[in-house]
Amino acid sequence: MAAFEELVARHRDKIYARAYSMMRNEEEAIDLSQEAWVKGWQRLRQFQGESSFGTWMTRIVINLCLDQLRKQKRQRTESIEAMDEESGGVERQMPVITVNPTAGLERGELRQRIDRALGQLSYEHRTVLVLHEFEEMEYKEIAKTMDCSIGTVMSRLFYARRKLAVLLADLKKQDSV
């Protein structure tokens, strides 16, 4: 178990960061990353070394987060706004953000802005973005993980990127006023 403790120490920040990116909630991210480590220990014999240990653990925490987010979604009532968001909403029609809204920002400030913007995305859009940008998954892999079509993945990813660009531009405007 001492060796496993060492693995936890080495990868715990990465696993927590992935959980936090998906959940946007510190407590939930801690709980889910802890659960992921327990699952990791239980399934250690299944680890074949096809990917790195960190990648293997990341997939475990992603699946736990997805389960949790699906549970939460079932519990809350679908709003018209959410339905509109699913289909693309008005952001798709909005003019292109020509200026990079994050240019010239310090790392801490940028992180704060992105955190706020990510927090405003629905879990489906945020997850697609996280899986693509952080986990570097291909469309096909994301579709499999999220149990949806490749077309839905493309649509969600496009919307998430556009929405993020708009939110970041808005935040920049608010800050400059």
Place this chain on the structure above:
Amino acid sequence: MDYDAQLRLQAFLDGELPEAETSEVANWVARDREAAAQLEELRNTGKALAGLEAGIQLPESREFFWSKVRREIQRLEMLAPKSAPTSRFAQWRRFLVPASALALVFVAGILLIQPVGQIGRTPAGDIETALSDAGAFTYRDYTAGTTLVWLSYPADNEIAESDEMGTVE
């Protein structure tokens, strides 16, 4: 720009387009300013997100977090062996019940058979003891007051000196 064209542009950025289409889209972006601007916006969001997770740290100390993980692992491991013996015991019980019943029948059988064997110690059995052979058996007719003893080979040889087939009264 229609929605399909926007998605195609995104697939181009993500390297998800078939090779044949890649050069086609590259040419389109090179001559269409709107497409180029859209592509740039998509690229910027990617850049903004790059390295975002690198600065995130678990807000709990190494020892505290590990102690929680370890406790949970140990708790679950304690639960697992507890349920296992129950089922193992149930399996044993399934085997033990008929086995003990069989053993009971066997012991009862032995106890019932034993008195017959002890007949040899009864006065009539004295004859058998004297012959000291299991191949001998006795027939008694109390009404006729007759007792017949049959002796089979090789016991015949043993009694040859005394009698080949005797009638004892």
